[in-house]
Amino acid sequence: MSGYGGVSADLAAVEGRKHMNMDKVMTVICFILLLIIVVIPIFMIIYNAFFYEGKLEIKLFTEQLTEPNNLAAMWNTLKIAVFTTIFGTIMGVFYAWLLGRSDIPAKGLMRALFNIPYMFPPFLGAMAWDMMFNGRSGYINKLLRELFHLKAMPININSVWGIVFVEVSYYFPFVFMQVVSALERMDPTLEESARIAGARQRQVIWKITLPLVKPAISAGALLILTTSLAHFGVPAILGYAKRIYTLPTRIYEVIYNSGGSFDGIRQGAAISVMLVVVVSLALILQNRILASGSYDIIKGKSMRPTLIKLRGAKIPLLLLAILTLVMIVIVPLVMIVLISFLKAYGLPLKLENFTFAQYQKVFAANGTMASIRNSLFLSISAGIICMFLGTLIAYVVQKIKPRGSGVLEVLSMLPYAIPGTVLSIGVILAWSGRIAGINLYNTIWIILVAYLARYLSFSMKTSSAALLQVHSSLEEAARVCGASHTESLADVTLPLIRPAMVSGFFLIFLPAMREVTTSILLYGPYTRTLGVQIYSLRDAGMIPQAAALATVAIGIIIILNTIVTKITKDKKGV
Amino acid sequence: MGDQIVLNHVTKRFTTKTLGDIVAVDDFNLSVHEGECFSFLGPSGCGKSTTLRMIAGFEDLTEGEIELCGRLVSSSKKNLYVPPEERGLGMVFQAFAVWPHMNVFENVAFPLRIQKVNKTDIVKRVNEALHHTSLTGLEKVFPGDLSGGQQQRIALARAIVTNPKVMLLDEPLSNLDPKLRETMRFEIKALQRKFNFTIIFVTHDQSEAMAISDRMMVCDMGRIMQIDTPENLYNKPCNRFVHNFLGESTFINVVIKDGKVYPKGHTEQALDLRIPDDAADEMVVATRPNEIALTGPSVGGYKTHVEKRIFLTDRTEYLVPVGDQLLKVQTPHRVAFAQGEACSVHLVDPMWYPADDEAADKERARRQLF
Ligand SMILES: Nc1ncnc2c1ncn2[C@@H]1O[C@H](COP(=O)(O)OP(=O)(O)OP(=O)(O)O)[C@@H](O)[C@H]1O
Ligand SMILES: [Mg+2]
Numbered sequence: 001m002s003g004y005g006g007v008s009a010d011l012a013a014v015e016g017r018k019h020m021n022m023d024k025v026m027t028v029i030c031f032i033l034l035l036i037i038v039v040i041p042i043f044m045i046i047y048n049a050f051f052y053e054g055k056l057e058i059k060l061f062t063e064q065l066t067e068p069n070n071l072a073a074m075w076n077t078l079k080i081a082v083f084t085t086i087f088g089t090i091m092g093v094f095y096a097w098l099l100g101r102s103d104i105p106a107k108g109l110m111r112a113l114f115n116i117p118y119m120f121p122p123f124l125g126a127m128a129w130d131m132m133f134n135g136r137s138g139y140i141n142k143l144l145r146e147l148f149h150l151k152a153m154p155i156n157i158n159s160v161w162g163i164v165f166v167e168v169s170y171y172f173p174f175v176f177m178q179v180v181s182a183l184e185r186m187d188p189t190l191e192e193s194a195r196i197a198g199a200r201q202r203q204v205i206w207k208i209t210l211p212l213v214k215p216a217i218s219a220g221a222l223l224i225l226t227t228s229l230a231h232f233g234v235p236a237i238l239g240y241a242k243r244i245y246t247l248p249t250r251i252y253e254v255i256y257n258s259g260g261s262f263d264g265i266r267q268g269a270a271i272s273v274m275l276v277v278v279v280s281l282a283l284i285l286q287n288r289i290l291a292s293g294s295y296d297i298i299k300g301k302s303m304r305p306t307l308i309k310l311r312g313a314k315i316p317l318l319l320l321a322i323l324t325l326v327m328i329v330i331v332p333l334v335m336i337v338l339i340s341f342l343k344a345y346g347l348p349l350k351l352e353n354f355t356f357a358q359y360q361k362v363f364a365a366n367g368t369m370a371s372i373r374n375s376l377f378l379s380i381s382a383g384i385i386c387m388f389l390g391t392l393i394a395y396v397v398q399k400i401k402p403r404g405s406g407v408l409e410v411l412s413m414l415p416y417a418i419p420g421t422v423l424s425i426g427v428i429l430a431w432s433g434r435i436a437g438i439n440l441y442n443t444i445w446i447i448l449v450a451y452l453a454r455y456l457s458f459s460m461k462t463s464s465a466a467l468l469q470v471h472s473s474l475e476e477a478a479r480v481c482g483a484s485h486t487e488s489l490a491d492v493t494l495p496l497i498r499p500a501m502v503s504g505f506f507l508i509f510l511p512a513m514r515e516v517t518t519s520i521l522l523y524g525p526y527t528r529t530l531g532v533q534i535y536s537l538r539d540a541g542m543i544p545q546a547a548a549l550a551t552v553a554i555g556i557i558i559i560l561n562t563i564v565t566k567i568t569k570d571k572k573g574v
Numbered sequence: 575m576g577d578q579i580v581l582n583h584v585t586k587r588f589t590t591k592t593l594g595d596i597v598a599v600d601d602f603n604l605s606v607h608e609g610e611c612f613s614f615l616g617p618s619g620c621g622k623s624t625t626l627r628m629i630a631g632f633e634d635l636t637e638g639e640i641e642l643c644g645r646l647v648s649s650s651k652k653n654l655y656v657p658p659e660e661r662g663l664g665m666v667f668q669a670f671a672v673w674p675h676m677n678v679f680e681n682v683a684f685p686l687r688i689q690k691v692n693k694t695d696i697v698k699r700v701n702e703a704l705h706h707t708s709l710t711g712l713e714k715v716f717p718g719d720l721s722g723g724q725q726q727r728i729a730l731a732r733a734i735v736t737n738p739k740v741m742l743l744d745e746p747l748s749n750l751d752p753k754l755r756e757t758m759r760f761e762i763k764a765l766q767r768k769f770n771f772t773i774i775f776v777t778h779d780q781s782e783a784m785a786i787s788d789r790m791m792v793c794d795m796g797r798i799m800q801i802d803t804p805e806n807l808y809n810k811p812c813n814r815f816v817h818n819f820l821g822e823s824t825f826i827n828v829v830i831k832d833g834k835v836y837p838k839g840h841t842e843q844a845l846d847l848r849i850p851d852d853a854a855d856e857m858v859v860a861t862r863p864n865e866i867a868l869t870g871p872s873v874g875g876y877k878t879h880v881e882k883r884i885f886l887t888d889r890t891e892y893l894v895p896v897g898d899q900l901l902k903v904q905t906p907h908r909v910a911f912a913q914g915e916a917c918s919v920h921l922v923d924p925m926w927y928p929a930d931d932e933a934a935d936k937e938r939a940r941r942q943l944f
Contacts, residue, residue, distance in 0.1 A: 187669055187671060189668075192658070192665075192667070192671070193665060193667060193729070194684070195631075195658040195659050196664070196733075197685035197688060197732065199684075200657075200659055207684075211675045212673070212674070214675075306633075
């Protein structure tokens with residue numbers, strides 16, 4: 001690459017000022033945008049946690065740090081995240097191996113099915129599990145109690161372990177997907193030569209296969225860890241009943257209880273700092289434990305791996321895999337749909353208690369359509385803006401490489417490691433009138449700004465990867481043919497990375513559609529998102545209505561996903 | 575010398591979605607002797623790797639049996655398959671397959687560790703193997719930092735460290751540059767002399783196979799064409815395919831009428847050839863371009879002219895019409911004919927084969943769809 005630097009410098013000299021200006025303008029725009037979107041909110045959190053009316057004030061922070069509720073929340077957060085990571089990783093690796101290396105039947109179908117838990121919104125899963133195994137009123141709990149004449153409810157999902165269970169169910173695909181693709185790319189003769197060397201199948205798995213996919217495992221595990229640490233939905237739904245808090249739900253609670261007062265938000269900022277510290281510590285720890293190089297396990301020839309014969313274990317393992325899917329996808333789905341038809345929550349699930357009334361009520365309520373519109377608007381605009389902005393930053397970092405491009409990259413990746421709840425507080429602190437009198441509080445724009453910060457890194461990553469593969473000689477070839485800098489960018493580079501940009505868009509659009517963690521702190525009376533609307537309906541005790549809207553939401557997600565797969569299937573990237 | 579590897583009626587069929595059934599290996603019968611270097615040679619897709627993988631135990635057999643050192647290791651009828659790790663083989667793969675997460679020493683020590691050899695013996699034997707593959711001094715290096723040739727040596731060292739009786743090599747040199755290939759070829763032969771193992775060597779490079787093997791098997795589309803020494807394969811190829819595959823060939827389709835041989839479709843001038851006893855009416859005559867004599871038209875032989883003259887580095891090539899077919903002739907530079915000049919060709923002792931095999935051509939076309 002560096003060899004071409006000279007050529008482009010020459011071309012720059014030929015075109016002179018015009019070219020330089022264009023690059024400079026793009027660079028400056030990047031810096032300004034990142035300043036507004038990322039730096040200011042983060043700065044505001046730190047400032048407000050430690051300063052009051054311009055003076056350093058540690059009291060607030062130490063108060064919050066020593067508050068027993070916060071410490072308990074911190075402990076829960078850690079416990080949940082660590083166990084979710086451990087179990088999720090084991091489960092992900094196990095199923096990845098099963099589908100990637102064994103002769104289990106119906107592989108293609110199973111692979112597709114195992115991506116579903118990834119698309120299933122975890123907080124809806126939590127809702128369903130709460131309906132079934134709530135420690136006081138869970139339907140299946142009641143059923144079991146009657147069947148076996150028990151005194152107490154047999155299972156209590158409203159516990160730390162319940163939260164871990166639900167999070168594992170929906171987060172294990174992070175590891176699963178990484179490891180499956182690593183296994184597919186891995187040269188099978190690496191494993192075969194170990195067999196020839198005398199190793200039995202089990203020894204090969206432990207000594208060759210697992211060490212070789214370790215980078216993929218640790219990347220997936222890291223994703224589970226950070227996601228779980230920052231996650232709001234599942235602990236909120238399962239934990240509140242038994243007053244089990246994690247840091248994100250604790251932040252929400254503190255702010256909610258204070259009625260959104262400045263004091264409450266400052267307290268939230270202080271707890272946020274704790275959460276950020278926990279996340280950073282976890283990241284460092286994870287790096288230490290799983291530090292490993294990345295190997296070149298991919299070899300040119302695509303070869304078919306020898307599939308390991310499961311023999312007698314084949315049918316039991318197939319059943320186990322199917323059962324897992326049924327448990328984490330079908331059963332919750334059926335439960336939500338059933339409840340959505342109930343006249344009132346708590347009634348037995350009998351035909352005479354079923355009605356369509358909940359759907360009518362939900363859609364008659366004026367917040368519902370608005371929440372769907374809001375979510376569509378927010379996720380489409382966040383997707384489009386991030387797509388262009390992320391590509392712009394990626395282009396500046398990869399191709400223009402100004403002084404400080406490293407800073408740019410770090411700034412754009414920063415929100416990735418910062419929990420959505422924390423980001424929301426920063427956005428509130430920044431844009432509710434304290435800076436330049438701009439007050440976006442209670443408007444949809446404040447949610448959009450938070451989404452931009454949260455999802456920018458997604459599109460920046462995909463565009464970066466694509467740009468890295470567009471060799472600068474391609475653009476230079478266009479320049480030599482007489483195209484100007486702008487023309488070569490528009491005619492050569494952009495078309496080449498367009499597929500990556502499109503997939504960057506969907507990478508943002510889909511999760512934004514079902515998001516709660518960020519918007520739960522930012523919504524105003526007229527700016528509820530779909531996720532917030534479901535959450536508030538449930539919080540207000542209107543569980544069948546919440547279930548009805550959840551059913552609609554899942555329907556929307558399925559339709560959107562089908563469209564996306566259709567679109568992305570016939571697009572080929574660089 | 576006993577037979578060390580024996581294949582009896584070995585057949586392997588794959589069922590694919592796109593092409594239906596593919597007979598990758600069709601009724602292979604062969605035996606490889608102890609201490610022999612035996613090559614599998616053939617175009618891509620002819621079933622070389624599949625055969626080797628069946629010998630190694632990675633693939634089941636559709637039909638037939640395989641014996642290694644007198645022991646039955648694979649049998650479709652008895653559904654008996656000794657797993658690869660119990661066959662006591664050494665194997666080197668095309669993509670080297672050295673483990674990137676272990677350094678050179680650990681890579682080579684792995685088979686011994688699995689066998690639970692004691693520590694001092696491991697060090698001794700690994701060092702010995704590294705010595706024989708000229709890797710001494712690189713023990714602590716990770717494969718990612720080594721060249722292709724060095725990585726291939728690690729794979730070799732790892733294969734010889736257990737002292738196997740049989741060594742399977744699947745295109746072990748095809749990822750190396752030509753110079754290095756030649757050196758490695760000699761090193762493999764030297765190791766074989768030293769440790770006296772039997773080699774099965776898979777390649778689609780004919781000169782490599784010729785140079786290294788005692789005997790070789792030429793196959794095409796899952797069928798054995800011929801098994802013989804390199805010399806015999808070159809001098810007495812049993813069919814047109816083998817003739818064409820080894821060395822340069824040129825062919826004339828001929829018809830036999832009234833005891834005379836004519837180029838197909840042209841009965842004006844006969845070719846001066848002795849007709850074999852079992853010849854049919856239509857045949858193919860095959861010979862090597864450099865075994866055809868080219869003379870002035872007055873000397874006899876088949877009278878024709880030079881259609882095209884191509885100057886190659888070490889000889890001159892002429893394309894000479896025989897009937898409406900073009901015959902390829904190669905001569906030393908000193909036999910100089912100009913383009914268009916009249917001349918005579920003399921075929922000396924050519925090989926005779928039956929006329930073209932349409933069934934084989936069809937099958938080849940079907941597979942090429944893949
Ligand atoms: N697992 C498999 N499933 C289906 N078809 C297969 C499988 N393995 C091999 N084949 C087919 O069997 C035939 C022989 O393959 P094989 O790999 O033995 O060829 P080869 O002689 O080693 O070729 P090459 O020189 O390209 O390595 C090919 O047509 C191939 O497509
Ligand atoms: Mg092969």
